[in-house]
Amino acid sequence: VRLYVAVLLAALLALAGVLLGWWWAAFPVALLLGAVVGRVRVALPAGAGLGLLAWLVPLAVAQSRYGLGPTATSLAAIMGFDRQAGLPVVATLVIGALLGLTGAWLGSALPLPALARRAR
Amino acid sequence: VTLGARAAAPAQSNAPVRRPTQRALSKWRFVNLFSALIVSAAVLYVSFFPLRLAGLPALGPAFNPVTGAWTMAADAQETDRTIRLAGLQQPVSVLLEKDGTAHVSSQTDHDLFLTTGYVHARFRLFQMDLMRRQGAGRLSEVVGKAALESDRFELELGLLRTAQLEWTQASPDERDVLLAYTQGVNDRIDEATSAHQLDAMFTLLGYKPERWTPIDSLLIKGDMTQTLNFTDTPLAMALLNRSLGTDLTTEWFPILPPNTQSPYDPGPYSPASVAPIEQVQSMQSADAAQSAIGDAQQLYDRLAQLPTGLIARGGASNNWAVAPGKSASGGALLAGDPHLHLTLPAIWFQLTMDSPRYHVAGVSIPGTPVVLIGHNEHIAWSLTDAQNQQTFFYVEKEDASHPGMYFWKGQWKEYTTLSYDIPVLGGTTQHLKVRWSVHGPAISERGQTTSVWWAGNLPSQDLDVLLGIDRASSWHEFRDALRGWLSPTHNFVYADDEGNIGLISAGYFPQVAKGQPWLPMPGTGEYDVAGTIPFDQIPQEYNPRAGIIWSANQRQVTTDYPYYIGTASNFFDPGYRANEIHRVLSAPGKLSAADMRALQTDTRDYLAAEIVPVLLKSLSGAKLSATEASAASLLRSWDYYMDTDSAAATIWAYFYGWYVAEVFNPWWKSRAVKVDIGEVSDALEQDLEAWTLHDPGNRAFSAPGVGSRTAADAQRAAFHKMIPQIAKTLGSDPSSWTWGRVHGRVLENLADISGLNYGPLAERGDGRTPLAAGGYPSTHGPSWRMVVDWGSHTFAGVYPGGQSENPASAWYTDRADAWWGGELRPMLSAEEAGSAGGTLRWSMRP
Numbered sequence: 001v002r003l004y005v006a007v008l009l010a011a012l013l014a015l016a017g018v019l020l021g022w023w024w025a026a027f028p029v030a031l032l033l034g035a036v037v038g039r040v041r042v043a044l045p046a047g048a049g050l051g052l053l054a055w056l057v058p059l060a061v062a063q064s065r066y067g068l069g070p071t072a073t074s075l076a077a078i079m080g081f082d083r084q085a086g087l088p089v090v091a092t093l094v095i096g097a098l099l100g101l102t103g104a105w106l107g108s109a110l111p112l113p114a115l116a117r118r119a120r
Numbered sequence: 121v122t123l124g125a126r127a128a129a130p131a132q133s134n135a136p137v138r139r140p141t142q143r144a145l146s147k148w149r150f151v152n153l154f155s156a157l158i159v160s161a162a163v164l165y166v167s168f169f170p171l172r173l174a175g176l177p178a179l180g181p182a183f184n185p186v187t188g189a190w191t192m193a194a195d196a197q198e199t200d201r202t203i204r205l206a207g208l209q210q211p212v213s214v215l216l217e218k219d220g221t222a223h224v225s226s227q228t229d230h231d232l233f234l235t236t237g238y239v240h241a242r243f244r245l246f247q248m249d250l251m252r253r254q255g256a257g258r259l260s261e262v263v264g265k266a267a268l269e270s271d272r273f274e275l276e277l278g279l280l281r282t283a284q285l286e287w288t289q290a291s292p293d294e295r296d297v298l299l300a301y302t303q304g305v306n307d308r309i310d311e312a313t314s315a316h317q318l319d320a321m322f323t324l325l326g327y328k329p330e331r332w333t334p335i336d337s338l339l340i341k342g343d344m345t346q347t348l349n350f351t352d353t354p355l356a357m358a359l360l361n362r363s364l365g366t367d368l369t370t371e372w373f374p375i376l377p378p379n380t381q382s383p384y385d386p387g388p389y390s391p392a393s394v395a396p397i398e399q400v401q402s403m404q405s406a407d408a409a410q411s412a413i414g415d416a417q418q419l420y421d422r423l424a425q426l427p428t429g430l431i432a433r434g435g436a437s438n439n440w441a442v443a444p445g446k447s448a449s450g451g452a453l454l455a456g457d458p459h460l461h462l463t464l465p466a467i468w469f470q471l472t473m474d475s476p477r478y479h480v481a482g483v484s485i486p487g488t489p490v491v492l493i494g495h496n497e498h499i500a501w502s503l504t505d506a507q508n509q510q511t512f513f514y515v516e517k518e519d520a521s522h523p524g525m526y527f528w529k530g531q532w533k534e535y536t537t538l539s540y541d542i543p544v545l546g547g548t549t550q551h552l553k554v555r556w557s558v559h560g561p562a563i564s565e566r567g568q569t570t571s572v573w574w575a576g577n578l579p580s581q582d583l584d585v586l587l588g589i590d591r592a593s594s595w596h597e598f599r600d601a602l603r604g605w606l607s608p609t610h611n612f613v614y615a616d617d618e619g620n621i622g623l624i625s626a627g628y629f630p631q632v633a634k635g636q637p638w639l640p641m642p643g644t645g646e647y648d649v650a651g652t653i654p655f656d657q658i659p660q661e662y663n664p665r666a667g668i669i670w671s672a673n674q675r676q677v678t679t680d681y682p683y684y685i686g687t688a689s690n691f692f693d694p695g696y697r698a699n700e701i702h703r704v705l706s707a708p709g710k711l712s713a714a715d716m717r718a719l720q721t722d723t724r725d726y727l728a729a730e731i732v733p734v735l736l737k738s739l740s741g742a743k744l745s746a747t748e749a750s751a752a753s754l755l756r757s758w759d760y761y762m763d764t765d766s767a768a769a770t771i772w773a774y775f776y777g778w779y780v781a782e783v784f785n786p787w788w789k790s791r792a793v794k795v796d797i798g799e800v801s802d803a804l805e806q807d808l809e810a811w812t813l814h815d816p817g818n819r820a821f822s823a824p825g826v827g828s829r830t831a832a833d834a835q836r837a838a839f840h841k842m843i844p845q846i847a848k849t850l851g852s853d854p855s856s857w858t859w860g861r862v863h864g865r866v867l868e869n870l871a872d873i874s875g876l877n878y879g880p881l882a883e884r885g886d887g888r889t890p891l892a893a894g895g896y897p898s899t900h901g902p903s904w905r906m907v908v909d910w911g912s913h914t915f916a917g918v919y920p921g922g923q924s925e926n927p928a929s930a931w932y933t934d935r936a937d938a939w940w941g942g943e944l945r946p947m948l949s950a951e952e953a954g955s956a957g958g959t960l961r962w963s964m965r966p
Contacts (some may be wrong), residue, residue, distance in 0.1 A: 017203045021316065023184030024167065058185040062193050071193040074927035077325060077875025092190070099167060099180075102160040109156040111149070
C-alpha cells in the first residue's frame with residue numbers, strides 16, 4: 001500500500017509540476033521515487049507511468065476543451081509527416097514517459113547513503 | 121538491468137539461484153548506474169537542447185502539453201473577451217466577424233493605432249517577427265546559417281539604416297502613430313509570453329520575440345519596397361550587351377516597347393522641365409559606360425542566388441476605375457487586385473479602423489499601422505506597381521594609391537563604413553563591414569567596387585502619406601497626400617462618392633544627368649541621379665473623357681513622354697493584361713460591380729488571341745501527323761480562355777514557350793549568353809509578338825546554325841517538336857490535355873512547411889491573363905481582390921488564406937475557397953458587423 005501511495009503521490013506531484021509549466025518535473029519526481037523504491041522492476045514502470053500521466057492528463061484536458069485534431073495535424077505537417085496526426089500525440093507521450101522512466105531508472109541505480117537504504 | 125533487479129530482490133525467488141559473487145554484483149551495479157546515467161543524459165539533452173543537425177527543436181519545451189506547441193489549440197479558440205491593455209486612454213471595442221475581419225472602434229486616434237497593433241500581433245506575431253528580421257538581417261539568429269547570405273545582403277543594401285533614418289526624421293504625427301502601434305504590439309507580446317500563447321513556431325524554433333519598436337514597422341515597409349522594385353536588370357543588360365553585342369541588345373531589349381500597348385496616360389505632356397537624360401535609343405555605349413560594366417557577371421550571379429523575394433522579378437497587379445457615365449449603378453466603380461507571392465498567412469490582414477479622424481476599411485500589412493488598400497467614407501483606392509527604374513548601379517573608380525577611397529567629382533573621397541554583427545544560430549557571430557559611397561552601398565567588391573543607388577534607400581515619410589490617404593475625402597486631398605510618396609512607385613487608382621475617378625503613378629522617378637542608366641554607369645559623378653520628374657509631370661489622369669482608367673504594370677505613357685522612366689525589357693509588363701482589361705472596359709455598354717468581379721478573374725489570353733490565328737495560318741498546308749492535326753483543330757475552335765478544362769489552353773501555353781526557345785535558344789548558345797533566358801522572357805515574348813505580327817522576316821528567326829527562316833518556319837518547327845513531347849507526358853489524345861492537368865496554384869506556408877500549404881490545385885489563367893497565374897504551379901497572383909461600387913454604396917473583397925497564422929485556427933485558410941472561386945465577400949462597416957450573426961466582441965480596457 002505504501003508503494004502505491006508513493007507512486008500516486010509522485011504522479012500527482014509530477015502532474016502539478018507540468019501544469020505549473022515545469023515540463024521537466026517528471027524526471028526529478030521519478031528520480032526521487034526510484035531512489036526510494038529501489039527495485040528496478042517496480043521503479044521503471046512506475047516512473048514511466050507517472051511521466052506518461054503527467055503529460056497525458058493536460059493533453060486530454062486540452063482535447064476535451066478545444067479538440068486537438070487540427071493542432072495534431074498541423075504539428076505532424078511541421079514535423080514533415082503530413083496527415084499523420086497521431087504521430088505528434090505519440091511523440092508527446094513518449095517524451096513524457098521517457099522523462100519519468102529515465103528518472104526512475106537513475107534513481108534506482110544510485111548508490112545511496114545508509115539512511116536512504118533504510119527508507120527502501 | 122535484469123541482474124541488477126535480481127540483486128535487489130534475491131529473497132523473493134523460490135527457484136534455486138546461483139548467487140553472483142560480490143564482485144560481480146558490484147560490477148553490474150556499476151554497469152547499471154553507468155547505463156542509467158548515459159540514457160538519462162541523452163533523454164535530458166534532447167529534451168532541453170535542440171539537435172541542430174537533425175533539425176529537431178528541444179523536445180521538452182516544444183512538445184509539452186501545457187506550454188509547448190500544443191497551445192496552438194487554445195490559441196485557435198476565439199471567444200468574447202475583456203482585455204486590459206496598457207497604454208489605452210479610453211475603452212475600445214473590437215468586433216471580429218465570423219471570418220475574423222476585425223473592426224476597431226476607439227474614442228481617440230491613439231487608441232485606434234494601439235489596438236490595431238494589439239490585433240495584428242494577436243493574429244500575426246510570428247509573421248511580423250520574420251518580416252522585421254528579414255529587413256534587419258537577423259534571420260540567421262533564429263534559423264541558422266541558411267539565412268546568412270540573405271542577412272548579409274539586407275544589411276549591405278541598407279534597409280535597417282534607412283528605417284533608422286526614417287524614424288529620426290519622422291513627423292510628430294507619424295511618431296505618435298508608430299509609438300501607439302508599438303505599444304499595442306508589445307502589450308500582446310507581454311500577454312502571450314506570460315500566458316504561454318506565443319505562436320507555436322516560436323516554441324518550435326526555440327526563441328521568444330523581442331520587444332517591438334517603431335523601426336520594425338519601418339523595416340517591414342522596406343521589405344515590401346525591396347521585393348517590388350530592387351532590380352538587377354542593369355547587370356543583366358550589361359551581360360546581354362557583352363555577349364549578344366550592342367546591335368542585337370539594342371533591337372531585342374529596347375527602351376520603348378516593340379509591341380502595341382495601352383498606356384493609361386496618353387498625354388499631351390508638358391515639355392521636360394528638368395534636363396532629361398540622353399535620348400539614346402541605342403545600346404551603343406560610350407567607352408566610359410563599357411568599362412563601367414566591370415564585374416557585372418559576379419554581382420549578377422550573387423544576386424541570382426539570393427532567396428526569392430529579395431530581388432524584384434517583374435510585377436503583376438491590376439486596378440481600374442469606371443466613371444458614373446459608364447456605370448450601371450450610376451456611381452463610380454473601382455476594382456483592384458495587387459499580385460504578390462501568395463503565402464499562408466497572407467501578406468494582408470483585413471480590418472476597419474474607426475476613430476475621431478479615421479473611418480477606413482480595407483487591408484493592412486501586419487506590422488504597419490495603416491490601411492494600404494481600401495476605402496473610407498468618401499474615397500476608395502487600390503494600387504499596382506509602377507515598375508519604373510528605381511535601381512542604378514555605379515562602378516566606383518579606385519586606385520592603389522588611394523586605398524579605401526573612390527574618385528568622385530574630381531576628388532578622392534573616403535567611403536563611409538558601417539559595421540554590423542550577425543548572430544548565427546548554432547554558429548559564430550559574423551562581422552560585416554559595409555562601405556557606402558555617395559551613390560549607396562557597395563554590394564560587390566571582388567576586383568571592382570559596384571555601388572547601388574536605390575530609391576528604397578531614400579528616407580521617406582511614406583507612413584504620413586498613407587495616413588493622409590486614409591483621411592482624404594477628395595481627389596485633391598488624395599493627390600496632395602501622394603506628393604511625399606517615394607518608393608516603391610505605385611499606380612494609385614481612385615474613385616469617390618461624387619463620381620470622380622483618377623490614376624496617378626506616385627513615387628520617385630530618378631533622372632540621371634548623363635549616360636545610359638539601363639547599364640551600370642561610372643561612379644565619377646557625371647552620371648549621378650540628379651533629381652526626379654516634377655510631381656505635376658509624373659504619369660497621371662483624372663476624370664478621363666472615355667470614362668475608364670486602368671493599370672496593370674504596363675508603361676503608363678506613350679513614346680511622346682519626355683522623360684526616361686525605364687526600359688521596356690524588364691521594368692514594365694509586356695502589357696497583355698492591360699490590353700485585355702482595356703478591351704473589356706472599352707466595349708460598348710454599361711459596367712456593373714459584377715462585371716468588375718468577372719474581369720478580375722478573366723482568363724482570356726490577349727497574346728493568344730493575336731498569335732494563334734497566325735500559327736494556324738502557318739500550319740495550314742503543312743504536313744501534320746494525326747496528333748498534330750487534332751491539336752491544331754483544338755486551337756482552331758478555341759476562344760482563348762485559359763480554363764482548366766481547355767486542352768487548347770495547354771497547347772497554346774506550351775507552344776509559345778517552345779516558339780521562344782526555337783527562336784532564341786540558338787542565339788543564347790552561339791553567343792554564350794550568361795543571363796538566364798527566363799529572366800528576360802518578358803522582353804523576348806514582346807519581341808516575338810511584334811515580329812510575328814509585323815516583321816516575320818526578322819533576322820532573329822535565322823539564328824546561327826539554323827539557316828534562313830521566317831516566323832512561319834520557326835512556328836512550324838516549334839509545333840512539330842512540341843506535340844510529341846506533350847504526347848509523351850499527357851498521352852496521345854490532345855483533347856485530354858486539359859490545362860488543369862498541367863497547371864495549378866499553391867498558397868505557400870510562410871515558414872516553408874509544405875504540409876501547411878494550400879494546394880497545389882488545378883488553376884485557370886496564366887501569366888498573361890488578368891487572373892494572373894504564371895508558373896507551374898503558380899505561387900504568385902491576386903493577393904487581394906476588391907470591388908467598390910459608389911452607386912450602390914457596396915464594398916467587397918477577399919484575399920487567399922485567412923486572418924490567423926495559426927494553422928490549427930479555423931481562420932487559417934477559411935477564405936481560400938471563396939478566393940479560388942472568384943467570389944468576393946462584403947466588406948461590412950462596424951455597425952453592419954455588429955448586427956451580423958456570429959460576431960465576437962472584445963472589450964479593451966485601459
